[in-house]
Amino acid sequence: MTRLQNDTFLRALLRQPTEYTPLWLMRQAGRYLPEYCETRKRAGSFLNLCKSPTMACEVTLQPLARYNLDAAILFSDILTVPDAMGLGLYFAEGEGPRFERPLRDEWEIRNLAIPDPHAELQYVMDAVAEIRRALNGSVPLIGFSGSPWTLACYMVEGGSSDDYRKVKAMAYSRPDLMHHILSVTADSVVAYLNAQIESGAQAVMVFDSWGGALSEAAYHEFSLPYLKRVVDGLIKERDGERVPNIVFTKGGGLWIEGIADIGCDAVGLDWTMDIGRARKLVGDKVALQGNLDPNVLFAPPEAVAREAKRVLDSFGNHPGHVFNLGHGISQFTPPESVSVLVDTVHEHSRKIRAGA
Numbered sequence: 493m494t495r496l497q498n499d500t501f502l503r504a505l506l507r508q509p510t511e512y513t514p515l516w517l518m519r520q521a522g523r524y525l526p527e528y529c530e531t532r533k534r535a536g537s538f539l540n541l542c543k544s545p546t547m548a549c550e551v552t553l554q555p556l557a558r559y560n561l562d563a564a565i566l567f568s569d570i571l572t573v574p575d576a577m578g579l580g581l582y583f584a585e586g587e588g589p590r591f592e593r594p595l596r597d598e599w600e601i602r603n604l605a606i607p608d609p610h611a612e613l614q615y616v617m618d619a620v621a622e623i624r625r626a627l628n629g630s631v632p633l634i635g636f637s638g639s640p641w642t643l644a645c646y647m648v649e650g651g652s653s654d655d656y657r658k659v660k661a662m663a664y665s666r667p668d669l670m671h672h673i674l675s676v677t678a679d680s681v682v683a684y685l686n687a688q689i690e691s692g693a694q695a696v697m698v699f700d701s702w703g704g705a706l707s708e709a710a711y712h713e714f715s716l717p718y719l720k721r722v723v724d725g726l727i728k729e730r731d732g733e734r735v736p737n738i739v740f741t742k743g744g745g746l747w748i749e750g751i752a753d754i755g756c757d758a759v760g761l762d763w764t765m766d767i768g769r770a771r772k773l774v775g776d777k778v779a780l781q782g783n784l785d786p787n788v789l790f791a792p793p794e795a796v797a798r799e800a801k802r803v804l805d806s807f808g809n810h811p812g813h814v815f816n817l818g819h820g821i822s823q824f825t826p827p828e829s830v831s832v833l834v835d836t837v838h839e840h841s842r843k844i845r846a847g848a
Contacts, residue, residue: 494629501563502632505695505736505758505779507812513804513841514562515834519820520555521567524827527554538583542569545618552623556631558827559834563632566623568616570638570699573680574647576607594650601669604676609687617691624692635693637685639700640677640718647673656705663714670714678718682725689727689735697738698722704743711747720754738781742819752778763818768806779812786817789829796829797836804837809844
């Protein structure tokens with residue numbers, strides 16, 4: 493494989509010194525970019541786009557052509573794993589992702605099986621390999637998956653939810669069934685992420701997007717142990733290079749010390765917690781990723797720059813920071829705001845490193 497020309501992102505995840513703070517954005521290939529919308533239109537549907545390695549590669553590279561980002565992230569969806577389990581993923585107009593066969597009956601839950609990532613999910617592996625070749629060593633490629641708890645939420649609810657009523661009812665009334673779903677899903681996520689690593693991903697991220705909906709006790713029963721199980725099972729080295737991993741629980745700032753203890757390399761933060769305070773809580777145990785409020789990007793350029801600097805200043809002149817948004821970028825974001833953000837993060841962090 494071609495040697496990396498820019499490994500700043502990987503070094504930051506491993507808490508090694510860097511010349512500046514690296515930056516990438518959750519959902520950086522998305523509907524805020526006109527070129528993405530054109531490709532999606534050609535694809536005919538979001539699922540067609542995900543399942544075409546060539547088109548997935550095309551949209552993965554689009555933000556890198558516009559912005560001086562320090563990493564690419566595989567274009568896919570977190571629900572590919574439950575889809576491969578046979579739940580029938582589809583996207584309803586204006587409703588987001590839905591499953592034709594959500595988990596309702598005990599027999600369905602007991603019959604859940606780990607999908608073969610090189611069979612039902614081979615299209616993802618083909619996309620990873622194609623993207624890695626196309627990047628040609630310019631920046632690292634991030635693979636990803638949803639967390640066991642977040643995937644289980646979609647699998648039980650049948651789609652997005654405002655109150656998580658069905659999945660929480662199952663967790664409290666039939667914890668045995670909930671743990672069975674989580675166990676099979678955790679092993680599926682491990683197999684899926686390891687296959688991505690073997691196909692060329694140089695770092696992986698686990699999105700626990702719905703973990704913050706849990707109570708503290710429930711988080712420590714139904715989410716955190718399964719995040720640890722995933723991290724424990726991941727390939728840590730490939731072709732003589734470390735493969736770092738990131739764990740992100742949206743709304744998980746209260747539990748950051750517990751997350752840092754599961755053995756991950758980096759913890760992602762949403763925008764509700766000061767990153768400097770987070771760094772003091774975890775010390776040098778993990779790197780931190782985050783954590784600008786995505787809605788800052790709707791403000792004027794000077795406000796975008798000011799708030800980006802605020803995050804950098806709060807973290808301070810220490811190794812182990814990857815700049816990101818506190819959640820995915822909005823489809824309504826002006827592309828020009830991203831240019832301001834990228835330039836500000838790189839320029840201001842270089843000044844911090846230089847002690848200016």
